[in-house]
Amino acid sequence: MTLKIEFKVGLFITITSFLIIASIGYVAYKKGMFSKVYTYTLSSQTGENLTEGMPVAVWGFTIGRVSLLELNDQGTVLIRIKIPERHNRMIRADSKFILDKPLIGSPRILVKTTNLNGPPLSLLTIQELTESNDINEIIKRAQPIIDKADRIMGNVERITANLADPKGNVNQILRDVETLVARFSKRDSILEMAVGDPESVKSIHDALKKLRDITAKADGILLQVDGMAGKADGILQRVDGMAGKTDGELYGKDGVLPQFRNILRDLLAKLVKIDATFDNINKISAEAADSTKDLKALRSELDATVTAIGELAGEIDRMIPFKTKPEIKLP
């Protein structure tokens, strides 16, 4: 069945409006705007820390609010609290109302009910509001800790006094250390302290001196051997020189082989440079190939994305109900 577009739009607007109104009504209903509210009266000697709108809580859950604060003729503060019907079962005849002033956060009224099955609290009864003060509680708990800290400080003071006293234990230890160091300084060496006999120490010193002399002589012999080797080197160099003159034309400065060697060296250097260039070309081509692969992958991903978006747009376009059905016609 094909309906006219005006009818469809009208139907859509009507149903949408109805749904909006119904939603608002439903939310209001769920929020308890249409439910019955019970008003209880509490009394307090002071209105300090009490404000209108302050929450009334049971076990951490807010069940109502302070609606009004007023002062009666006797100078007592009367506090009216409003509790919705769905929470009213928490307010019983044995309920206690406590003004809770936490260290952090705003004050609130706590309801403590021991027997939830007890008779309900009469609306005419005026319950007294008691106070709970977290700050005082914390001070009470902190007192023993402060006492302990005080004792620790006393001990620290005693230790420092001992340090300052010339006849104290610490100073005595320092004096003993000083004496020990002085004794060390009077001996010629640690060896003497270890052996305990100055003669033995002297013998060890003599033996060491002789060992040093032997080492010096061995050094002299080695130097002489070195000199002989140097002379042998000189002879060999002369032999080399003679051989150099003989082969001068071949191996001389301007000989064929050195020139050939220079050419080869140049060639080698150039080949090294070309090799590096080839390496670079290889690297560049490899990078270019990698980049091409990346570009292809990117292109594929872009294609896929564009296609997906196009398909989505087409799908949405196709599903728009009031749009003319697409038809391929001759132009």
Add this chain to the structure above:
Amino acid sequence: MKKLFCFLFAALLLAGCGAKPAPVWIAASHKQLETFKQDFLIDREPTITQIHFRKALDEIKKGGDAGLLGKVWLTRMALQVAVREELEESEYLKTEAAEAAPANRNFYRFLKGDVATVDVSLLPEPYRPFWMAFSSGDAAKTAVSIAAIEDPLSRLIAAGLAVSHRLENDAMLQIAVETASLNGWKRPLLVWLERLQSSCEAAGDAAKASTIRSRIELMK
């Protein structure tokens, strides 16, 4: 309350979805073909234009409908008539050889200007008065019938067909130029302006021809 909500939501959905949507491939091919037509006429880059045409063909091929495939090829031929280009008919002829659709064949003959064989009753409605005037060989009547065509593309196709068969006058060229200009179709506009310029030069109206030349230069 929740049940009522569900019911109303379902009712709203039903109200919105009264008509059954077209198959995906038809919707997609239609969209691609429309984009191709637009790109062709505004003289967009040929590679992009061809992409849309190819996609339109691909979508049609999914459905395997030779009639629709023929229509797509004929659409391109009609656009070529509108911009006075040479017709590329080989692909359409292949389609017709595989499966001939009378309406398509008739439209092909129409595009070729074959007065003897075109069946007016099979032509799309907007072209029928034009075809009668065209068949009579009267340029003035043809120009009037072209001006009466509501769809701008059809108007250009008719004008292109008339001019190709030497049924031409200034009014007809002016209609084609205005149609292309109003729709922002650069490609046919340049073609028709050049044609108008030639016509003015032939008639000895050098001043008008020069003005048109300046306009063409500005557009390029």
